[in-house]
Amino acid sequence: MSGSELAYKRVLLKISGESFCREGESGIAMAELSSISEQIKQVVEVGVQLAIVCGGGNILRGKQFAEASDTIIPSTAHYMGMLGTVINALALQDALESVGVATRVQSAIRMEGVAETFIRRRCIRHLEKGRVVILAAGTGSPFVTTDTAAALRAREIDADIVLKGTKVDGVYSDDPMKNPHAVRYTEISYKDVIAQNLQVMDAQAFHHCMEQKLPIIVFNYKKVGNILRAVTGDTIGTRVSAEGKAGA
Numbered sequence: 001m002s003g004s005e006l007a008y009k010r011v012l013l014k015i016s017g018e019s020f021c022r023e024g025e026s027g028i029a030m031a032e033l034s035s036i037s038e039q040i041k042q043v044v045e046v047g048v049q050l051a052i053v054c055g056g057g058n059i060l061r062g063k064q065f066a067e068a069s070d071t072i073i074p075s076t077a078h079y080m081g082m083l084g085t086v087i088n089a090l091a092l093q094d095a096l097e098s099v100g101v102a103t104r105v106q107s108a109i110r111m112e113g114v115a116e117t118f119i120r121r122r123c124i125r126h127l128e129k130g131r132v133v134i135l136a137a138g139t140g141s142p143f144v145t146t147d148t149a150a151a152l153r154a155r156e157i158d159a160d161i162v163l164k165g166t167k168v169d170g171v172y173s174d175d176p177m178k179n180p181h182a183v184r185y186t187e188i189s190y191k192d193v194i195a196q197n198l199q200v201m202d203a204q205a206f207h208h209c210m211e212q213k214l215p216i217i218v219f220n221y222k223k224v225g226n227i228l229r230a231v232t233g234d235t236i237g238t239r240v241s242a243e244g245k246a247g248a
Helices: 030-045 062-068 074-098 120-128 146-156 190-195 203-212 226-231
Strands: 010-015 049-054 103-107 132-136 161-166 187-189 216-220 238-241
Touching: 010 030, 010 146, 030 049, 030 074, 030 226, 049 074, 049 120, 049 146, 074 103, 074 132, 103 120, 120 132, 146 161, 146 203, 161 226, 187 190, 190 203, 190 238, 216 226
Parallel strands: 010 049, 010 161, 049 132, 103 132, 161 216, 187 238
Antiparallel strands: 216 238
């Protein structure tokens, strides 16, 4: 597939920390890491410029940790969560390079010993050279989710789309686990997402995408090949955009 045939040339992929571990567990599972790496390799091989923002929930969720602790102050807990994303980024980097994918890790918190500091122009240059850039430590500020970090970085690097990998196969009219009649949308507009109060991304992240008219695809990353399908324009998951229509 040539670059001219790609639906999206530059993509920001957001994957949760739970992507790195088995269902119901924490930490990092090598099998999960290998599966993600192989999927990412497929994407790189077709010529997509790919940046990745990974969460850190498999290590520590800053907000939940702060709420559960009487000792750790909330801002410290959030910084701890950001460091969890760096652990994931380093693991993903080595996993990708073990399958022949050139990568760089860039961190919003300076830590020259293990990662570059995020610099927009340098990030874009890496992408242009065919390297996958893994963006760690969120935005570098507490009280900001990795969803919002993904939306902001997508805007900064002029990405064509945000891919949000989840464990469900798209956006539903209601919680499909509680309501068997919930309808999955194949496409939907920003306005309809707000009107129906649907949980696509956190509110701040969603509004950044809407302001920039940056489309979002919510899809199940667990199904092997889905990341490649998403970047090559196959109908997969739910596409959220300015022109999207609410429909199954």
